[in-house]
Amino acid sequence: MNNFAYQQVGKAKDATAILREDKQAAFIAGGTTLLDLMKTNIEQHSQLVDINLLPFKGIEQTSDGLRIGALERMSDVGENRLVLEQYPAISESLLLAASPQLRNMASIGGNLLQRTRCGYFRDVAFPCNKREPGSGCPAQKGDNRNLAILGVSDSCIANSNPGDLAVALVALDAVLTLENAKGKQRRVPLTNFYLLPGNTPHKETVLEPGELIVAVTVPTAAHARRSMYLKVRERTSYAYALASAAVGLDVQGGQIRSARVALGGVGAQPWRSLEAEKILTGAPATEATFRAAAAAALQGAQPREHNGYKVELAKNTLVRALFDLTAKV
């Protein structure tokens, strides 16, 4: 870890201004992952701008849906009554993540910007295209058991954001509110926020340098109210997903009227599957439909030597989630 300056700011403008001036500066919210990245020298920042005093708080109903401030803590959002009632998948994705201690510190904005757990990325002694563009990707032929199979490239096969929340949010059409150094706000659907690795795995999101995440808004919908998040992992708690599924269904009289599907743990980015949704929509809520949807979702899978099991695992996870959701009336 290098030496760095630290300051706390009260206004978004002040925060973004510092980052505009100093390209090596970074925002810090809960610090639960940023500090780890700094201690291991994966990221080296000249200064940290503490944004915890910014007014990016609140969980409230708006005309666009539920608006969650970027500085709300994972635990508060996960246990929020509105979230529990209207977006169970979001609540579950949060409460199944990390540990209670981390969830009490970690913010929603920080969660959406966490970085891959790829072991090569996490240790500066290894080459890694994501960390050092052009240095190579040892994971392609190496320890790739936990890495992605969808949207991957020959440059990078990491799950760029390995977290859970983003999976639920991309499924439920969440939209981010961002604010840049000029004080200008823009709205970006989360599905457009994350970038696939291609030849530039170091470019992970469309966030501009110095841009802040202000809030995330999730539209109200029948398929959001009936949604769930299923997470498969090696141990019962405190582990990232090997595979996960966020699903939302609006079923009426046995027919699926609308469906939302996203997968975690298997995509280079939180993986919304329009292919699966297409098959589900208008179809009867049966095992055959679910299996067909799962097959469609994994159609483009490109497994490597050690992560081939994820094709079957992701399919089974999705089918199970759909089953469990339809069983829950």
Place this chain on the structure above:
Amino acid sequence: MNEPNFFESPGAGGSVGQPLDRVDGHDKVTGKARYSAEFPLPGLTYGVLRTSEIAKGKITSIDTTAATKEPGVIAVLTHLNLPKLAQTPNTPEGKKAIGAPMGFLPLTSDEIHYAGQPVALIVADTFERATHAASLVRVQYQAAQPIASFLDAKAEIFDPLKVQDGKTPGHTRRGDPQAALAASAVKLKATYNHAINHHNPMEPGATTAHWEAADRLTVYESTQGVTRTQTALSQMLGLPREQVRVVTKYIGGGFGCKGSCWPHTPLTVQAAKAVGRPVKLVLTRPQMFTSMGHREDQTQTLTLGATKEGKLTALIHEKTSTTSPWDNYAEPNSRIINLLYECPNFEAKYELARANVMTSTFTRAPGEAPGSFAIECLMDDLAYQLGIDPIQLRLLNYAEKDPSTGKPWSSKSLKQCYARGAELFGWSKRNPKNGLTRDGRHLVGLGMATASYPVHNSQGTARVRLYADGHAVVQSGATDLGTGTYTVMTQVAADSLGLPVDKIRFELGDTRLPTAPNSGGSVAAGTVSSSIYMAAQDVWQKLTKLAIQDKRSPLFRAKPEDVINEKGRLVLRKDKAKGEDFAVLMKRIELTDIEGTGNGKYGAGYESGMAASPADSGHKDDTAGHSMHSFGAHFCEVRVDPELGTVRVSRWVSVHAAGRILNAKTARSQIIGGSIFGIGNALMEATHRDDTFARYTNATLADYHIPVNADIPEMTVEFIEEHDPYINAMGVKGIGEISMVGVAAAVANAVFHATGKRVRDLPITPDKILSAGVAS
């Protein structure tokens, strides 16, 4: 019996065995207990290691300019400027004299042999400054292609003749196993693969080195054995033993990785010498993966021959594993396979391959843990193949004598363990067919396995000082890994002296105290408790002598052999009303205190009373003409999700017989802890070493998974009462390691029962369940 023995002590049984709360509990939770990195010495500085990025090659240059210029940096030490040691383990003689676990000490040359090898030690006035400066050291290497493991195509497999640094023969043979196998009606052969495991105690390795004078050193060290560390350091430094003091008051777990003196310890000592101030060095969690050994990656093939009734006729075991460039270490898996069941023909062989890794080392139940996995899984296969209940099959092959030596057991209560375990677990309700028990989406499986662990050859000493005011100070240079040594020894001392436990102060963890063995190989409880008991007997003998010489004593002129001690009183054996309290005697003769010393020995309870050689991890269980082992049985229920590949343990029963149990509560905790350790080994623990870079890819506790609370069900633990007069004066066998022996097999056998698929690669992670085709 020519040695006194706790079984014959009339005072016995007051406190020993009771579930006494930890005597050090209060100090631990209030922070008063000082761990080795918590001694606030004047002028203390902080050492941080910079480790190698590459796994093989040479350092071509080290630029320390930037690091040295950083504020607060006191020294940047490399192989070029670290003070030289009198002796290094880099030669076979040096290694032997030092008793070092690894035949190589970093910072003694420019050679790089493994990733994570220290290349510089930075000393600064704060930990943060030292850490930062470490990142500023510029190291240039000439890298070479490393060998990652025995599976590497470039690796040369060789026959080491001996493993474990020569302690264990690489070949063992009884009878004619090949011929017996050829003639067997039933033959089974299977290969088992084991991931690398790391000990990962909560407290990392930590050394605080303080040169009190140019030739006098005190080291606060997180070690399982202060004496072994003292030996190593005094040899390396060329100093008399008395000038090297090692202190270890509390340890946050070790599991074997703190059983030896690893490189960071002498390096910190030399750094302190270089800067002329005390230096504290605490390994980081990632450094823990490349600093204190590991359980090696290994594959074992076990071949079994049996009659069609299920009686074993032959066992052939082969193991291949990775070792370091210098040492022939392999945990001795075949030891348990050789003796667990009656089998007239046996053969075992070890093969090794050198790779660019540090030397592996004992990890909780070294040898017994992976060895039991092979034999207990294959026995399970045999049971299914022959349609015999797994427990019945084990009883059919029950070894009434130790098959490996032909000697009688000092005690063996395994049948009772099976019976009680089966009863507690409800084994009889199990469907004998596999793959047929369901609970909703889950396949439910019940499995069991046998556990066994030797009572290792060991001896130790203790001192007791009894005061006339009714309290005692009891000392032995043992260590408490966090397992409860402080507590159980307090209980033993209390009963041996006839005092209440709160009148005992037990001190340990200092080379100034009487020598005790390493807390390792499950020897501490038996050896240290026996030493204390013997020291108390010494006190009683001295007091008896004083009483019978004192005209005012009711015991005046009694024969010493007629006087016994009972609950703090000296009395006549035949007329217990006649006698007096030790305090009355001592006050009358104006004796404020009296000291006794004792030597607790392996096998000392036995008639021959033979003394044993000093503790090591070698297996010399025949000193007393008996084979000495603990035995037990684990029972496991799992729930397997066939589509998602997850395996969760839903019920657990362990029943053990390990001689005298000193404290019901700490003993239960040990068994629970060992079982959880084994469940981790069975289901999730694996360190991945990259094939190309020979470097770990998950050296953090976020990515190296150990069980969390939610993975562990309520656990049922019981002990079979066992009276073993042969092992040592206290009749204690030790339970630290047996608790994990057989655990992985019990889990794997339960998975087999649940799914009908046999997974032989540990850990049994979801990918393996899915590729075993469980769902189909």
